[in-house]
Amino acid sequence: MYRATIVVPAFNVAATLGATLTSLQAQTYQDFEVIIVDDGSTDNTKQVAEQFLDDRRFWYIQQANRGLSGARNRGIAESSGEFIGFCDADDLWHPDKLRRHIRHLDRNPNVGVSYAGSQMIDAEGRLLSVKQSPRLRGVTAAHILKRNPIGNGSSAVIRRAVFDDIAYVHHEAYSAFSYFDETFRQSEDIECWLRIALLTDWDFEGIRGLLTYYRVAGDGLSAKTERQLDSWENVIAKHRSLHPAFFARHEPAARAYQLRYLARRAISNGDGKTARAYLKRAWSQSYEPLWAEPIKSGVTILAAPVASLFKVSAPAQKALVKANVPTLRQSSQSPFQPILKGDHYE
Amino acid sequence: MSKPRIVHLLDDTTTGGVTRVVTHICNSQRLANQAHHEIRVIPKNTADVPVIEADLIVSHLTISWRGLAGLIALRAKHPNISLIHVEHSYTQSFTALNVAKRERFFSLLRTAYSLFDTVVGVSRAQYSWLVTRDLVAAERSCVIRSAVDLSAFAALEAPTGPCRVFGAIGRLEPQKGFDTLIMAFSQCQEPDARLRIFGRGGQHEELERMAQIDPRITLEGHAPDPVRAMSEVQAVLLPSRWEAYGLVAQEALAARRRTLVAPVDGLCDQLEDGAHRVARNTVADWTRAIDASLTADLSKIPDSQARLSERVAGVFERNWEGLIARSLVKELPVAA
Numbered sequence: 001m002y003r004a005t006i007v008v009p010a011f012n013v014a015a016t017l018g019a020t021l022t023s024l025q026a027q028t029y030q031d032f033e034v035i036i037v038d039d040g041s042t043d044n045t046k047q048v049a050e051q052f053l054d055d056r057r058f059w060y061i062q063q064a065n066r067g068l069s070g071a072r073n074r075g076i077a078e079s080s081g082e083f084i085g086f087c088d089a090d091d092l093w094h095p096d097k098l099r100r101h102i103r104h105l106d107r108n109p110n111v112g113v114s115y116a117g118s119q120m121i122d123a124e125g126r127l128l129s130v131k132q133s134p135r136l137r138g139v140t141a142a143h144i145l146k147r148n149p150i151g152n153g154s155s156a157v158i159r160r161a162v163f164d165d166i167a168y169v170h171h172e173a174y175s176a177f178s179y180f181d182e183t184f185r186q187s188e189d190i191e192c193w194l195r196i197a198l199l200t201d202w203d204f205e206g207i208r209g210l211l212t213y214y215r216v217a218g219d220g221l222s223a224k225t226e227r228q229l230d231s232w233e234n235v236i237a238k239h240r241s242l243h244p245a246f247f248a249r250h251e252p253a254a255r256a257y258q259l260r261y262l263a264r265r266a267i268s269n270g271d272g273k274t275a276r277a278y279l280k281r282a283w284s285q286s287y288e289p290l291w292a293e294p295i296k297s298g299v300t301i302l303a304a305p306v307a308s309l310f311k312v313s314a315p316a317q318k319a320l321v322k323a324n325v326p327t328l329r330q331s332s333q334s335p336f337q338p339i340l341k342g343d344h345y346e
Numbered sequence: 347m348s349k350p351r352i353v354h355l356l357d358d359t360t361t362g363g364v365t366r367v368v369t370h371i372c373n374s375q376r377l378a379n380q381a382h383h384e385i386r387v388i389p390k391n392t393a394d395v396p397v398i399e400a401d402l403i404v405s406h407l408t409i410s411w412r413g414l415a416g417l418i419a420l421r422a423k424h425p426n427i428s429l430i431h432v433e434h435s436y437t438q439s440f441t442a443l444n445v446a447k448r449e450r451f452f453s454l455l456r457t458a459y460s461l462f463d464t465v466v467g468v469s470r471a472q473y474s475w476l477v478t479r480d481l482v483a484a485e486r487s488c489v490i491r492s493a494v495d496l497s498a499f500a501a502l503e504a505p506t507g508p509c510r511v512f513g514a515i516g517r518l519e520p521q522k523g524f525d526t527l528i529m530a531f532s533q534c535q536e537p538d539a540r541l542r543i544f545g546r547g548g549q550h551e552e553l554e555r556m557a558q559i560d561p562r563i564t565l566e567g568h569a570p571d572p573v574r575a576m577s578e579v580q581a582v583l584l585p586s587r588w589e590a591y592g593l594v595a596q597e598a599l600a601a602r603r604r605t606l607v608a609p610v611d612g613l614c615d616q617l618e619d620g621a622h623r624v625a626r627n628t629v630a631d632w633t634r635a636i637d638a639s640l641t642a643d644l645s646k647i648p649d650s651q652a653r654l655s656e657r658v659a660g661v662f663e664r665n666w667e668g669l670i671a672r673s674l675v676k677e678l679p680v681a682a
Binding site: 161165195241243 | 439523
């Protein structure tokens with residue numbers, strides 16, 4: 001029995017898995033096991049993982065591809081820890097991350113989901129100027145719906161009791177219980193967090209510090225944004241019946257934030273036209289992002305036409321970077337490469 | 347020697363379900379052999395609690411900040427007898443959906459529960475929540491699953507033939523989740539299927555409007571005789587958003603109806619008695635569950651369901667008998 005289990009879903013990550021596992025081995029808090037769930041990799045992910053199996057706390061499991069949710073579900077099913085953390089196989093944990101989260105959870109029995117901010121890194125592991133510094137306290141279901149303070153899939157350490165409370169038997173599931181919804185291949189994080197927020201009374205709370213190094217992908221993702229929006233809409237549609245009044249009140253603003261995020265992604269791709277279209281749709285839903293986050297929204301509005309020219313002047317780019325618009329600054333790649341992977345909010 | 351006197355406190359807004367459970371206690375022959383039970387109704391949230399001549403007081407009141415002064419007065423005015431509180435209202439899902447300031451709410455519950463010698467959970471799921479969230483100490487709490495007289499339901503004919511008539515029974519309030527059910531049922535393709543909703547409440551107009559899209563769905567209004575309502579359906583659906591126990595599920599199970607429950611709070615307790623679990627309380631999962639029921643064999647009744655009525659009555663009385671026996675002997679603090 002270990003105090004904590006860290007689940008590492010791994011799909012064709014031979015290039016980065018070693019660094020991820022090394023960062024876990026180097027944790028200052030040592031009472032944990034690592035479950036590497038190889039989700040049907042076709043590269044030599046297995047060989048990389050095997051180098052770590054001399055450490056008796058490391059376990060390697062192989063399964064046919066089920067997607068990120070399926071890999072996490074398998075990891076939870078095989079875990080023994082009282083606390084469960086997730087670290088995607090291209091991200092890194094700060095050496096003190098686990099200790100701080102366990103201390104946080106030990107001291108706050110009402111907190112079920114403990115998370116922290118993240119520092120973005122590039123493909124080579126260099127620090128980028130972009131950070132996720134989410135709201136840490138007083139987090140409600142509305143905050144989760146609108147701003148997803150957990151931020152990314154490698155940030156949270158969660159009490160097992162929380163998963164026990166949301167476990168369900170899926171009609172097509174591979175394992176006995178599902179926790180993450182395997183029918184989603186995108187938006188699976190927000191789906192799960194929203195379910196925890198609406199079905200259980202566990203608190204979400206963050207701790208200070210940037211404790212995850214979150215690797216941003218360099219490949220173009222613009223074609224996927226519309227699909228990403230679809231999957232987000234599916235999440236909303238699926239949960240609406242749980243609490244109709246809650247969604248009636250918060251859904252338009254949440255959609256506006258989501259659309260603004262997609263606009264910012266489009267700007268990163270140099271596609272100002274799409275960005276402006278997203279922003280227009282955002283304001284038709286709600287003006288909340290304008291008054292709640294005026295600087296971020298304002299910069300996005302200003303950046304949209306600039307991005308469409310595809311050449312950002314140095315001062316404008318500096319402004320973007322300063323205001324935390326996702327652009328690569330230190331990479332050798334084009335400054336307009338998208339730097340946020342997956343479908344997470346910035 | 348005369349029998350001990352036990353007073354059950356209700357407030358004037360207590361729901362029908364709670365009143366029926368308390369009445370069931372008062373009508374029990376076995377419990378009457380042990381003590382004399384009576385019901386006393388007091389105004390909601392009153393601070394002016396009377397001094398009650400009793401050997402044991404059982405509160406079925408709803409805890410609130412406004413009622414806290416009354417509970418403190420209740421404790422202060424009855425220092426030498428045991429006080430029991432039965433928690434009929436609060437659950438994990440209630441808290442998730444209704445409470446913005448949880449720490450404050452938990453403080454209320456901890457404070458209120460600390461005034462009682464014993465706190466009773468009405469389902470195992472609810473009890474587990476009370477204890478794991480440290481709202482009450484395990485040694486000062488227990489679980490007694492609620493019960494009513496199920497014999498009239500058990501006497502009903504078991505349904506036969508293909509499962510077509512679905513029922514939803516309860517107050518028409520968002521808590522009961524009948525809106526989810528209407529959306530789910532309207533997506534089910536079987537033309538002969540029916541959904542009959544029994545009950546009244548604040549959501550009536552909204553549900554009626556929703557039900558207009560599908561002539562197979564009817565709102566039947568309040569059913570003064572719940573046994574009769576039960577006799578008119580083959581399956582009972584409980585899509586509650588929160589539910590401390592779910593007596594309707596017990597009634598449906600006793601009547602050998604196919605019973606589908608959301609995986610919520612005390613409804614999870616119904617699974618071991620033969621209820622079917624709907625994976626999640628979403629429209630899609632309810633549609634799937636209703637579709638699956640259309641082809642279900644109604645003649646196959648789990649053993650757990652067949653003799654539920656007798657079993658439930660016995661367990662309920664035995665548990666209360668034990669709790670009362672323990673509580674009548676209050677250990678007084680020894681003078682220093």
